Amino acid sequence: MTQQVPSTEPELAGVRNFRDVGGLPTVDGRRVRHGVLFRSGHLAHATEQDAAFLSSLGLHTIFDFRNAADQKLEGPDVALPGVRNVNLPLSDPADGAEFWRMVRDGDIDQLREILADGKGASRMIASYRTIIRERTAEHSQVLHALAGGSVPALMHCAAGKDRAGLSVAVTLLALGVEREAVLDDYLKSNAKHRRYKVRRSSSSASAYSPEVMELLSPLFDARAEYLTAAFETIEETWGGVDAYLEKGLGITPRTRDRLRERLLD
Numbered sequence: 001m002t003q004q005v006p007s008t009e010p011e012l013a014g015v016r017n018f019r020d021v022g023g024l025p026t027v028d029g030r031r032v033r034h035g036v037l038f039r040s041g042h043l044a045h046a047t048e049q050d051a052a053f054l055s056s057l058g059l060h061t062i063f064d065f066r067n068a069a070d071q072k073l074e075g076p077d078v079a080l081p082g083v084r085n086v087n088l089p090l091s092d093p094a095d096g097a098e099f100w101r102m103v104r105d106g107d108i109d110q111l112r113e114i115l116a117d118g119k120g121a122s123r124m125i126a127s128y129r130t131i132i133r134e135r136t137a138e139h140s141q142v143l144h145a146l147a148g149g150s151v152p153a154l155m156h157c158a159a160g161k162d163r164a165g166l167s168v169a170v171t172l173l174a175l176g177v178e179r180e181a182v183l184d185d186y187l188k189s190n191a192k193h194r195r196y197k198v199r200r201s202s203s204s205a206s207a208y209s210p211e212v213m214e215l216l217s218p219l220f221d222a223r224a225e226y227l228t229a230a231f232e233t234i235e236e237t238w239g240g241v242d243a244y245l246e247k248g249l250g251i252t253p254r255t256r257d258r259l260r261e262r263l264l265d
Contacts, residue, residue, distance in 0.1 A: 018039070104199065123218075136248045155171075161196065
């Protein structure tokens with residue numbers, strides 16, 4: 001039996017952006033079941049108490065969407081006994097390596113060059129579009145696993161915002177969750193206690209000045225325009241969610257029914 005987690009969000013010391021996706025409404029009046037689908041930032045810094053809480057959820061599978069560079073930077077997830085960990089990188093560590101080095105190490109002039117005048121937000125939008133268009137095999141694997149019984153499941157990346165956010169969104173669309181509810185859940189990553197902590201090489205005050213933080217904000221915000229771009233890409237590329245699921249991800253109506261049986265009340 002799936003454990004019913006309390007509605008009060010737990011205070012996890014070493015894991016940011018954790019939440020149960022349960023309760024979201026579908027277009028046909030059902031709701032996502034509590035205790036079957038969770039999302040978070042990485043688990044590399046989970047404390048013993050965090051790990052004990054996560055273990056209490058009865059997780060079957062953890063989907064880690066980080067790439068090798070992320071794992072080298074943050075470390076591997078804390079191991080949870082009896083839980084299957086599936087690593088499905090949704091971004092290429094070589095793609096933008098120099099860009100992210102500049103984010104960590106660059107001075108203000110360099111940051112202005114790569115991020116000012118909307119360039120940061122444009123990069124994020126392009127990234128969301130690319131993941132939807134090109135990572136169909138990975139999203140297909142996730143949905144087939146969930147439909148096959150790999151629940152309860154936790155999806156995470158580094159911040160739990162972008163790559164995990166897209167995979168959760170794809171899952172919710174497959175379940176028939178209302179589009180506005182998908183977006184509302186995505187935007188919850190902006191809450192102060194959930195946000196990823198920006199890490200820069202220098203610890204000086206200037207490395208985290210108001211201008212620097214403003215320049216970096218598009219990279220660390222969850223913005224409606226990002227997820228909307230993903231939705232638009234589905235429409236532009238496949239003509240709609242149903243065609244995206246069937247033609248893009250290979251999700252048959254029967255698989256979709258099994259997914260709904262597993263995850264909906």
